[in-house]
Amino acid sequence: TQLLEQSPQFLSIQEGENLTVYCNSSSVFSSLQWYRQEPGEGPVLLVTVVTGGEVKKLKRLTFQFGDARKDSSLHITAAQPGDTGLYLCAGPGGSEKLVFGKGTKLTVNP
């Protein structure tokens, strides 16, 4: 089973700060997805990265897929309280299922 490790596990920052969270694996993934889960809700897809070295931007969020397709990062610029949530990475885990990392719980304080 392919595993995804996310770091840090918890992150608490002030509004306006920048941050980066990581998703790493010893296995190669054909693609990786990032989801955000807010309290009391299910995860919501943010982006899918497919090509090694790919960079995708979603407003203040920048996603990067490693050249070797074993890792990915999410960078948030000028974080806002609305960015608070659990950030999950996920990738194909064989037999069509998706495997998830345990997530990074981000808290942005006003």
Added chain:
Amino acid sequence: KAGVTQTPRYLIKTRGQQVTLSCSPISGHRSVSWYQQTPGQGLQFLFEYFSETQRNKGNFPGRFSGRQFSNSRSEMNVSTLELGDSALYLCASRPIYSGQGSPLHFGNGTRLTVT
């Protein structure tokens, strides 16, 4: 378009009882997956159904079962509940079964507490 709907939102059960959770996928989506989410283990895959057939199963005991109906709605059942079954159970749908890594659309989950 309505999202994935899970019922009930909250459940409290006693050890040894059984429980049935329900999921209605997005209209037109034929694949339904179930995940268990706990603080310690994160999201763990339970099973996936497509066209009323279980296509994939995770590493959970046989007490966990599911089914899918002809209208793509799905139910999962947990029998002989244990304290460790307390978790958020998430249902997710996608349009088709194939497509390695195709994204999932999640419901808001059913929070099960076993006492």
